[in-house]
Amino acid sequence: MVVIGAGIIGLAAAWWLQRLGHAVVLVDPAPHGPQPEGSGSSAALGVLMGEVFHRSSGRAWRLRQQSLRLWEQWRAELALAGQPVPHRPGLLLLAADAQELARLEALALSRQALGLAMELWQQPALEALRPALPHGALAGLFSPRDGQLDPLAAMAAFRHDGQTRGLELRADRVEALERRNDCWHVSLQGGAGLEAPWVLVAAGLASPALLAPLGHERPLEPVLGQAAELEIGPELAAAWPASVVWRGINLVPRPQRRLWLGATLEPGLSADPARWSALRQLEGAAPEWLAQARVQRHWQGLRARPAGRPAPLLEQLEPGLLLLSGHYRNGVLLAPASAAWAADVIATGNGSLTCR
CATH class of the missing domain: 3.50.50.60 (FAD/NAD(P)-binding domain)
Structure with a gap:
């Protein structure tokens, strides 16, 4: 074939x-x-958002659950074959406003009713994390079975x-x-x-x-996404419990004091500098350590969205x-x-x- x-x-x-x-x-x-x-x-x-998907039934939900199970199986098989795939378990979704907080609270209850391990972290728990999370985070939903793996x-x-x-x-x-x-x-x-x-x-x-x-x-419609790799201070190493999602933006800790930041959602084929600036500053919510981080690499890619x-x-x-x-x-x-x-x-x- x-x-x-x-x-x-x-x-x-x-x-x-x-x-x-x-x-x-x-x-x-x-x-x-x-x-x-x-x-x-x-x-x-490589962010894996399976159990925090907003629906809990239907084709999209079933595909996500099947993929989470298969990724666990496949990573084990590839590791045995001498081809390990770096994987960081866990995903922390942050609420930036009252509406998003209500959505995360409802999502936590619905997932717990399905017997899925999911925790709602209130603001004091977020404030204890170092380095500091984006300004204005009201709470966070931690999903241990979701996570991130290195796509390359x-x-x-x-x-x-x-x-x-x-x-x-x-x-x-x-x-x-x-x-x-x-x-x-x-x-x-x-x-x-x-x-x-x-x-x-x-x-x-x-x-x-x-x-x-x-x-x-x-x-298929092209949807452009800009992303970057940042060099950060030593305070991030092994500090956050998981990759973080803020207003749809992913912050992915990487080895050797690096952080992946992305991605924008832009129609068409041309990158918008204003979108990159907003991403870089987390739409005005970037903590000081992130605002000072050096950009090591800035790239863009095209995702295919069905019309x-x-x-x-x-x-x-x-x-x-x-x-x-x-x-x-x-x-x-x-x-x-x-x-x-x-x-x-x-x-x-x-x-x-x-x-x-």
Whole structure:
């Protein structure tokens, strides 16, 4: 089978299918290393918001719960294979106003009713944390099973372990898909072609252009996000109990006195300097230590948001053709559940081609 796209979704699907015993070819212009600057996967911060999701039922909730379980399983398997993925458990959501506080209080009660471990920390507990949290935090909801993992390390682990199991990485660009004689033909820019009974399209914003000639309109909108890595003082090391979310902004402690800060939500392809300034200052709530931190790296990436459809797009479009795209801000979180969905569809054999 052929997987198109070597972002976190394509790599997870290719690795999982190869591990299940399938022969997989992963096609991407840059399959052997990090995705190009500006891609969604390279810009991801890896925050896993599963149990603090605002809903407690439906497809999105089920996918998040499945992914949390699978990430725990997959990290253990990758570690045994010598490919550990750095992971920081726990997530602390802060309330910046009375409305947000009421939402977190209700969320805590609903999760506790489901038997999930979740704690509401009042302001005195937040004030005791060092370094200081953003100005104006009224309370915080601590979710121990959510957290953050390093997306680039996860992608490298999928790539390396997959190759040891026979995963083939093809550095090329897919130009067209066509059904021929009960088989999918994948035309490559370099002039070669691949044939397979199953094709998985996980090419992010490039997916619609491959599908439209087949009559499948799945428009995706680019949403730009700016993020940065900051150098901070030694007071942050091992101080916070988890990554922190403030007004939708993630603050992720990193090794060697670093902090990831991000990300903005900007329509289109061009970064807005004013959005970056607001992010850098936490919209006026940055504590002194954060305002003084030095920017080591500032980048941006494009996330694919489905137009008129809920994210993500997990669909069997026709026999042997699967779409895994449009994960928007949750690509890292939902990568395992997306891969498992594809594996389940393939395992049933419904609608598969024979390539005879």
